[in-house]
Amino acid sequence: MSEGGPKTAGQQAIAIELATAHGPLRAMIPIPPKPLRLPELAFNFMGMSSKVTDLAVQHEEREGRSVSCRKGCGACCRQVVPLSPPEAWMIADIVAGMPPARQAEVRAAFATADDAVARSGLGAALAGRIESVGQMTSLALQYFQLGAACPFLRNESCSIHPYRPSICREYLVTSPAENCAQLGRGPIDRVPAGIRLSEALSRLTAKLLGREAEVVPLTQALAWAEAHREEGQRTWDARTLLEGLLAELSPSNRSV
Ligand code: SF4
Numbered sequence: 362m363s364e365g366g367p368k369t370a371g372q373q374a375i376a377i378e379l380a381t382a383h384g385p386l387r388a389m390i391p392i393p394p395k396p397l398r399l400p401e402l403a404f405n406f407m408g409m410s411s412k413v414t415d416l417a418v419q420h421e422e423r424e425g426r427s428v429s430c431r432k433g434c435g436a437c438c439r440q441v442v443p444l445s446p447p448e449a450w451m452i453a454d455i456v457a458g459m460p461p462a463r464q465a466e467v468r469a470a471f472a473t474a475d476d477a478v479a480r481s482g483l484g485a486a487l488a489g490r491i492e493s494v495g496q497m498t499s500l501a502l503q504y505f506q507l508g509a510a511c512p513f514l515r516n517e518s519c520s521i522h523p524y525r526p527s528i529c530r531e532y533l534v535t536s537p538a539e540n541c542a543q544l545g546r547g548p549i550d551r552v553p554a555g556i557r558l559s560e561a562l563s564r565l566t567a568k569l570l571g572r573e574a575e576v577v578p579l580t581q582a583l584a585w586a587e588a589h590r591e592e593g594q595r596t597w598d599a600r601t602l603l604e605g606l607l608a609e610l611s612p613s614n615r616s617v
Contacts, residue, residue: 375603379610381413381555383420388412390603396596399569400450402606403527403562410527413555418533421552426535428552435517436541437532441504442511442579443491445562448526449577450593453586455524470512474580477509487578493560505544511579526579527558561609569597569605 379386388409393401418428430437444452456467478484483503513521519529534541536550559576567574570592577585586593 373600375600375607377607379409379413379556379607381416382553383413383416383555386413386416386555392603393599395599397599397602398450398594398596399447399562399566399602400454400593402602403445403447403451404454404524405603406558406562406606407524407527407530410530410556410558413558414530414533414552417552417555421535426550428533428535429538430533431538433517434538434541435510435514435519436538437529437534438511438514438519439505439508440501440544441487442526443528443559443576444526444579444582445559446566446575446577446585446589446592447562448559449579449582450586450589451524452526452579452582453593455521456583467512468583470510471580471583474509474512475584477507478504478578478580481507483507487581491576491578492574493563493576502544509580527562531557556610558610561606564609565602565605 373392374389375392376389377387379388386409390405390409393405397405421428456464459467478487481503483500486500487504511519513519513525519525531554533552534549535552536548540547540549563574563576
């Protein structure tokens with residue numbers, strides 16, 4: 362990692378070479394000229410999550426496999442969606458920025474999903490502290506059977522596609538779409554993630570706030586963000602946050 366010259370007047374950038382499971386990703390990351398909140402850090406890295414996924418897709422294609430995910434297939438949007446804390450605050454920011462009528466619809470959809478979870482045996486498991494993406498996805502089959510669609514799913518498409526969280530960018534399959542629509546029917550061949558941004562964000566958050574790492578189910582994001590509002594408003598020097606996250610993404614730290 363090295364420091365680049367001014368990107369625009371008064372703005373610095375960091376040149377990075379990120380080692381992913383499918384080759385290096387080189388990019389210039391502008392350093393915002395003001396302190397950052399953790400949700401802003403997450404938002405700034407969503408584009409990188411997509412670029413890493415592009416490398417993974419290219420790798421699959423070279424191996425003769427093609428991604429079967431298509432616009433209009435929202436099967437995976439009925440699975441449990443694990444978010445890092447910064448992404449939970451990011452989701453709350455996105456909803457708060459929506460026009461009032463749309464915001465009311467989305468908040469009602471969150472309440473519907475919440476009700477479905479509360480009525481199931483999963484309420485307690487999802488409301489407690491969940492340490493890792495792996496721990497949450499172990500509940501995947503039970504959660505999927507609830508049929509609780511993501512509050513952002515509209516006409517089987519993502520209504521916040523440009524702002525969707527990292528796990529939604531990383532989740533791609535090469536197996537038939539029907540296997541996602543009916544979990545347990547056949548194998549689901551996931552495209553291996555090049556990095557797991559949500560896990561790196563969770564670890565960084567835990568270090569900065571001096572507590573254990575956790576992940577938040579998307580359907581709980583608004584309630585969780587409200588309960589942790591003060592921490593979501595804290596700011597850090599932008600360079601400190603960028604370098605901290607890049608360190609968490611380094612091969613020695615990550616689990617992929
Ligand atoms: S945020 Fe979008 S892509 Fe992710 S689960 Fe929800 S609807 Fe699907």
